[in-house]
Amino acid sequence: MxxxxxxxxxxxxxxxxxxxxxxxxxxxxxxxxPDENRLYDLAELFKVFGDSTRIRILFVLFEAEVCVCDLAEALHMNQSAISHQLRILKQSKLVKSRRDGKSIFYSLADEHVKTIIAQGMEHVEEE
Amino acid sequence: MxxxxxxxxxxxxxxxxxxxxxxxxxxxxxxxxPDENRLYDLAELFKVFGDSTRIRILFVLFEAEVCVCDLAEALHMNQSAISHQLRILKQSKLVKSRRDGKSIFYSLADEHVKTIIAQGMEHVEEE
DNA sequence: ATTATATATGAACATTTATTCATATGTTCA
DNA sequence: TGAACATATGAATAAATGTTCATATATAAT
Incomplete structure (x- = not known):
């Protein structure tokens, strides 16, 4: 001891x-x-969660599949900012998209997103 | 549809x-x-995970309670850099410390750390 | 074809962040 | 008390990051 x-x-x-x-x-x-590449990827993944705009986008996507302009409106931000963030979310495979006419609809890519955010919330909310 | x-x-x-x-x-x-403050705290928490030095520190702490100089040696980084990162980890309550003589020993503060990293790993490792 | 709409993207700027250096604090031992 | 050791911290610097603006791409409608 x-x-x-x-x-x-x-x-x-x-x-x-x-x-x-x-x-x-x-x-x-x-x-x-873990080896260096895994550590790097892991840090990159959490970096994606480490921005409140992206977190807010994810919370919207918890509720529904929405298009870019809806996100921009819901979060009171301009289209370009949202689009840039969606690209980051998509690159890290947290989000997927599909085109329907002029619009592109975004939704959550898998369940890890919810689990990770839920665990983070638990930590933040305790005490 | x-x-x-x-x-x-x-x-x-x-x-x-x-x-x-x-x-x-x-x-x-x-x-x-969630309200604005919660979102901010949540993003701040994930920001802490979003750096490979801090991730590596946490992986060391998965194995044992260690002092600052051991971390510095294990990660091949200087003492000051480690100390700065430990402060961040401690502020977000991911890590706790105790003094024993001249040394200060750090360990994980709770189980959320492991869960969150495990979920992140799963995401990074899939496909 | 031309125009309008929805989204994406490159460049620029401001802000944040990680590391290093120098030094301060706090503990132990002689 | 003073020297040596372990850690913390402030300032400086370089690199990374989020947002905005202007513009490009792609689809739809007239």
């Missing part, structure tokens, strides 16, 4: 110098760590 | 002019939309 679990290896000078060294821990950490 | 669910209301000119207007949809959308 006073065991500090330092992953420090002896030959390194720039880390703290406590004596408790867990030889296996660094390997354990590296084993559980 | 060719019903377009437009939330357009008639007195507005800057939206598309299709005739199918769902009077109730705009209200429905507004009803399901």
């Amino acid at each position: 006073t065991e500090h679990n330092h992953i420090h290896h002896p030959a390194d000078a720039e880390c703290c110098e406590q004596t408790e060294i867990h030889a296996g821990l660094l390997e354990q950490v590296n084993a559980g760590m | 060719t019903e377009h669910n437009h939330i357009h209301h008639p007195a507005d000119a800057e939206c598309c002019e299709q005739t199918e207007i769902h009077a109730g949809l705009l209200e429905q959308v507004n009803a399901g939309m």
